[in-house]
Amino acid sequence: MTQPPEKSRGAQTTRPQKLVYIIEDDPALASHFARTLSSHRTETFTNGIDAIKRIDKQLPDAILLDIILDGPSGFSLLHELQSYTDTARIPIVICSSIDLTDHDLASYGVTHILDKTTMHPTDLIEVVNSISERRGAVGRADSFRAPHVEGRHGFPSKAEQKRSAPHA
Helix, strand or coil, X not given: CCCCCCCCCCCCCCCCCCEEEEECCCHHHHHHHHHHCCCCEEEEECCHHHHHHHHHHCCCCEEEECCCCCCCCHHHHHHHHHCCHHHHCCCEEEEECCCCXXXXXXXXCEEEEEECCCCCHHHHXXXXXXXXXXXXXXXXXXXXXXXXXXXXXXXXXXXXXXXHCCCC
């Protein structure tokens, strides 16, 4: 004899699942991120080309992006996403071991930066859970965790730009 299902004692407090695309060239790390985000729907991609093909078919609620990828870099993907109004609103969470700053990424729709070398799995869960259901509603510069350091990774600092500008 089967027992009837238990009745719920109130409103459910579960959060709706978000669709998160994980773009990471390390398969073990991508798998770890997907397991960490098991309360959400995830799809993993090892490169930006495969990811953009999928994004053309279905927009995710968020993207977890590594910067150093096989083939075009994460920066190339960020440029591509910012080229279209529908994809420009997708919240991007950078997860990289590169020391990046809000100065480097503020114009790309990046909502959070997580350092692979120091992050804890709960950081990833908290960041994804904090992303609003309304795309693009997440704060920008105040959401970054990385310290501000100018002039790294090929982006000249304001001081370097002034020094290299021709004098009139």
